[in-house]
Amino acid sequence: MPGYFSTTMKSQISVVQCDGYDQDRVFQAVRRSVDLLGGIGRFVRPGQRVLLKPNLLVPSSPERGVVTHPMVVKAVLEMVKKAGGVPVIGDSPGFGTAHRVAAKAGIAQVGEEMGCPILDFEDTVEVKTPDDFTFRRFEVAREAVECDVVINLPKIKTHAQMLLTLSVKNMFGCIPGFAKPGWHLKAGRDRNYFARMLVELNAVLKPHLTIMDGIVAMEGRGPSSGNTRPLDMVLAGTDCVALDSTVTHLLGLPRDRLWTTRAAMEDHTGIATPDRIELLGASLVDLAVSRFEIPQAWDVTWGLPSFIQGFLRDAVTPRPVIDRDRCKECLNCVEVCPPNAMKKEAEGIVIDPEGCIRCYCCQEICPEGAIEIRAGLLSRALGIFRGCGSR
Ligand code: SF4
Ligand code: SF4
Structure with a gap:
């Protein structure tokens, strides 16, 4: 597959320290993370319709660490509105409606306060992919394609199937709920296949900006039953693969241990190596995380040749x-x-x-x-x- 990204381009990732969800601190940190990339004006122009795509997995209160925190959503809404954008918050949760999940997550209240509607991704549109992609087309939420700007708002969490759910995986929410089981069926036995689908979907949707809630992450039995873990950071960037690669490294794991990062490196659908990533803001050394708990019993076949993986899968797969x-x-x-x-x-x-x-x-x-x-x-x-x- 020819390079989707230029081989000489460097991707900028900003990392800002932020301890706790106090409004002033979060607003300051989120604004700083975007200012380091050139400011919100680089991404949002007056009158543009801006989709905010948080992680709204299941109905869950913010302190459980399952959903993107409402204070982060509020900080982004405030910036978008100041820039003259017309925001909408949308997702297709794993279970329940976006309205129900947003209400439980405190995001509906923030939306109401800031005059921003919540949208359930139901209306879909078919998107054709470049000729060299593995997947020929995707049926995705119409809003994600037809809005002017997409701002991806993932949360740092572990994930039983994919190790971590970060920026690339968060865009899977743009596949409407009824189509998700089909993808899981096709991809359930093959994480490489699923990872490739996720990176190609991400390359097609191309969120203009990603701001990641790493203030309190989830470790252990993620993405919904793990323990909260304060990491005290907000990260931002325009390349989801570069962001995910940076976070994986910060968590003390090899960058290519994340399936999606590996798939993107193979297919050149994102930038993942440190020499191609320019870090702005806080030092990674100061924010490095020790003993981050990955999902128990996760993936002993990682790193083994594929024919051995196939042979061992049923005997060892959790x-x-x-x-x-x-x-x-x-x-x-x-x-x-x-x-x-x-x-x-x-x-x-x-x-x-x-x-x-x-x-x-x-x-x-x-x-x-x-x-x-x-x-x-x-x-x-x-x-x-x-x-x-x-x-
Ligand atoms: S295992 Fe969980 S999701 Fe399944 S029926 Fe029991 S409580 Fe509900
Ligand atoms: S892990 Fe197995 S039991 Fe659980 S949803 Fe997937 S296929 Fe069903």
Whole structure:
């Protein structure tokens, strides 16, 4: 695939320290992160329609660290309005409507206060991709294509299937809810395939600006059942891959350990290597994170040749297990499971191990944190996972 980005271009990433969600501090940090890139005027002109795309995964209060914090959204809204832009907040959550998730997340209140509507991505449009892309077309939210400016507002979180969910993965929310299970079905057994889809979708949608909420992140059992972890930072940039590469490095992981970053490096759909990234603002040394807990039992096949990965996959791939004491039998997981591998029986929710494609959508969606991702039999027998959950 020919380079989607110039091979000589450097990508600028700003990193600003911010401890806590106090309004003044957040406003200052978000503004500084954008000022370092040239100011909001570089991205938003008077009269332009601006889509803000936060992470609205599931209905969850802001202090749980599942959704982009409303104070970050408010700070961006304030900047956009000052620049004369006409903002709208939109997403297609994993479960429920954007209105419902935004209300629980405190984002609807912020929107109301700032005169900004919330939009559920329902109306779609087909987007053709460049000839050299693996995926020929995407059906995406019309608003994401037809607005003048897209501002991506991800949150730093771990992710059971993809290791981390950062800027590239956040744009998956522009695929409307009814189409997501189809992608998970196709991609569930092959993270490379899913990662390639995510980077190509991101390259097609090309958010003009990404501002990342890393003030309080989620570690451990992300993206919805992990623990909050203050990282005290806001990052911004125009290349999602460069941003994700920088954050992965800050978290103490090799940059190419993130599936999407690796796919983008192979296909030149983003900039990921440190020599091509210009850092502005705070020093990475000051903000480096120690012992960030990655999802337990995550990916022992990483780094192995693909034929061995295939052979070992079923024996070692982590699988979802229901914690019956926590489960409230809301059936969200049954509804969302792409291959219909879950059902309710007399004893509770059961999972068909043959049908399960290990997409972990159920864990992502469970409001009770009742789905644990457990190591495969072989890896447990060999003790491969002992202590691999944190670093
Ligand atoms: S496991 Fe979670 S999502 Fe599934 S039924 Fe139980 S509480 Fe609901
Ligand atoms: S049981 Fe969970 S991990 Fe397995 S296919 Fe269904 S949603 Fe995906």
